[in-house]
Amino acid sequence: MVDAPGFDGVNPSREAATPLRFAGLVLDLDACMLARESGEAVPLTRGEFAVLRMFVSRPGRVISRDALLDAFANRRFEPFDRSVDVLIGKLRRKIESDPKQPRLIVTVPGEGYRFDALRFRPPQIVELADSDTTAKPNGPSPPRLSMVVLPFANIGGDPEQEYFVDGVTESLTTDLSRISGAFVIARNTAFAYKGKAGDVTQIGRELNVRYVLEGSVQRAGGRMRVNVQLIEAETGAHLWAERFDKPVADLFDMQDEIVSHLANRLGQELVRAEAGRAERVANPDSMDHYFLGLAHCHKGPTAEHLDQARSHFDRALELDPNNVGALVWRALADLWWVSSWLSEDQQERFRSAEADLRKALKLRPDDANAHNALGYLRILSNRAVQGISECERALSIDRNLANAHAMIGMGKYLAGRTEETEAHVVEALRISPRDNFAWVWMYIAGRAKVYAGCDEEAVVWLNRSIQLNPNTPVFHFMLAAALAHLGRIEDAREAARAGLELDPSFSSARLRRSMTFSDNPVFLAGRERAYEGMRLAGVPEG
Template sequence: MSDPAAVIRRLVAVFSADVEGYSRLMGADEVGTLKGLTERRAILDRLIGEYRGRIANTAGDSVLAEFGSAVEAVQCAVDAQTALAEANAGLATDRRINFRIGVHIGDVMVRAGDLFGDGVNIAARLQSIANPGAVCISEATYDQVRKVLPMTFADLGVQQVKNIQEPVRVYQVGAPSESREAAPARVAEIESPPPLPDKPSIAVLPFQNMSGDPQQEYFADGVVEDITTALSRFKSLFVIARNSSFSYKGKSPDIRQVGRDLGVRYVLEGSVRRAGSRLRITGQLIDTSTGAHLWADRFDGALEDVFELQDKVTEKVVTALAPRLEQAEIDRSKHKAAGNLSAYDCYLRSLPHLQYPSKQSLEEAMPLLRHAVELDPEFAAAYGLIAQCYAHRRGWGHVPDADEKAEVAHLARIVLRTGEDDAAALGSTSWAVAYILRDLSHAQSLVDRALAMNPNLAHAWRTSGWINLWSGNPAVAVEHLTRAMRHDPLHGCHDSSMRNGMAHALFFLDKYDEAMAWAESVLRENPNGHATLRIFAASAGVAKMTGTACEMGARLRAIDPEFRVSRLASYLGPYQKPEFVEKYAQGLRLAGLPE
């Protein structure tokens, strides 16, 4: 008969899970929390069993398990977070039961079925580092799984964890691949995989160009752009922005991982074949939680019927996702973006130049857009992008003259006439009206109309964030910029305009550490960002971090030797509160910048 007090040692993958804010949840609703916890424990217990794990220690709101395989432990953890997010869907934020999970490979002691030792302690500390709904693993675990599992990993750097003598390098599972370089723990939250929304959610992945002609790549991309836009008009759907979806272009990703990365339940993928005057579009809708194909279909027609074919694909997707949607809403999705295909071609060719705009890319995009409106004078979306190009030029230091301001005002009037029901056109124009014309009230009304028509439009949420910042509402700015990044989770978290907006808004909310964290995330990719260095220097200055402030100030002077605090207003947007500009200026003075 075995001795129950006997201790044995073995090397295992330790899985540690714990409920975030358990005491708060119990204090708010003891009965409901216990019921919800029981349901979620059933999910965890089932998945741990399916991946051949063994539950060892439990303590109400926490679970400790061992696995013979690091791969199975991490896969179990990721699948558990996906299933738990689904269980939370539809609940109010303060009623959700979120788990943190940590996984570590280590030597443990086993006594009477329970686990003890440093291996257990490290897994528990990794769990405490993880954000709610996320999974953190140790470097030892990462080495075992990184080449096996089709996941991405964000390096959160070396962490000193409580009661463990040696520091531990920590990785977060499922973060965007672009974030693999070391990132401070304070910005880990913006790189966490997003939870599933509480309504049907979808991403349209880049369609494969089957034409055999690389020059037709833009046409396949344009079909996806229009299907995404059409789906976005349905307020009952949560649609991921084109920029994030196109992060998978040229790749063959695991659809379940796409669902986890983007926080969506469904993915639409397909192909486009353009041969002469004929066009074929194929599409298939996939449930990311199971990998099951919900439907697949093929649509053939003449090239001039491209919009009708796109509408058919869109209608099929909507019917599969939300069968109770009114037919009237399906009809509304059948809006033709342009009546002239040649104009449409020009519009499509301009889009890649505007995804990461530069002085050179604007010089290539604007002639295409101008030719589009020459061919189709009613093309509202093209007018909106022309106006946006003027705003981009100002962002790089070009001060518009009277003629250019008059041109932007003229473009805004055309968009209001031709695109009163075109959310993308209104959203693009609102940015130029705010930044070039400095008319915040008009700009806000334009972007509000855009978001009322299309609440999934990421760039409109971003614009609304900046407009609210300039209007003196930094808390609303944070909320709207957060919405923008949620609708564009892969590109948005690497969009310098969104992140700079967050840094500025948090600075005016006196959250200097958070402001610097956002600025730091931009500088890792663009060390010479003028606006980023300014807000970093000002935040550090007001926070009395003199060394950091002076370092940022020196970097700013290195790229712009003529910079003076007295010229700050010429660099900024149309701030409506003089006290905001003065606070900004004072921070720069504290950073050692000359008056």
């Protein structure tokens, strides 16, 4: 769970704050209470208190509607949404002497609202915020996965390109908001910084975010160059950078490709950054363990990494049984044990994964990763058609979920529709070409090609997969099968030897016992063809 800035985010270790007094009112931030000086309590809703907390921490400053909406709701709104105005109206009726002529919460037309209580008791208010707008070290710490996408710079100032530049910024803001647990500053707030040279560390303090994404777009002749960099707001350190240099074709198609690519890469880079932070924490909490587990998963499905990942997810769920991310990824760790032939207790792994995923979806019905993981579970447990449908549902929630395309491709060959697999893998790679799991997707395409008898194409896909991750034995054995069917026996035997060096106890009989993912006759025929190729390459049979 990600706390909204300015609410429940105050560092619990700091000393208790002195109650604030203004306009005949007493505000106790630690106790979350507002009262009149007579002692009469002024009841506030969670949203009203969150907004008041933000106001008193930024006295005399104009705060936009979007920033206030982010503070009390932590969700996106339509451009003309007026929920915050309704909230401000209710708050005014509780704290203003004349709500129709407010003196404490003043409307600034076209900009937002300003808290003018400084004119009443300035010393107490100044304790919460410096006059130069920089945040106090003891203020609310930025939420995890919190970021702002600053308006991209239009290098060269071509006015005809401006809509494309702004479109990339807006679309990226929207797509990053779909990352589970992410808090992304709303577009209108971010665009207040357009055209201004700002210090990212100060922007981070002003918006209370951990990360700042900035970029630029430059057009030269028939080519478009886009530069992007992710910065840690607290230190100003550059965490990641990417450059796109592409011929200009359809600008909307190009925008979609750039945004989907960036959204996937940023999701992975943010996990890496959060895991690095978690390693430095003295007493990691549930989310710290979640990110540490996720980082181990991203290293690949080996027994060592999956053991470490699962232990972190177990700990995360001990600390917070409703941590949806940990539930989903613990389920995926179990499924990878099965799909990587690391476990003999398939049914127990399936039962554990399904229990975790059902709980996750009960807590968060529209979690795209949970639907995708449930699809993967059904694909692996001989329910490919149902699994494909679940993955398609995940894509309807998050169009950038590249792994869902690859899982659909896997489901297709298990359902006997082997010729359709490659297109889904290609789409996954188009959306996220440098994905942490691209090597798995390439293996899926290569294996489907072996089953279909397209061995030349299988060799290309499998070699690409092995280049990215040479440490998975079955990849080498599948390559050996394809090479053997092509008559390249020496190359096939070399591939088999590489696999056996990684797993000396491997045999095609063991693989046959564990590969019970489908009883489709087309799939079974393809699987037998793969086994025959392995036999020709010298892979042990028993």
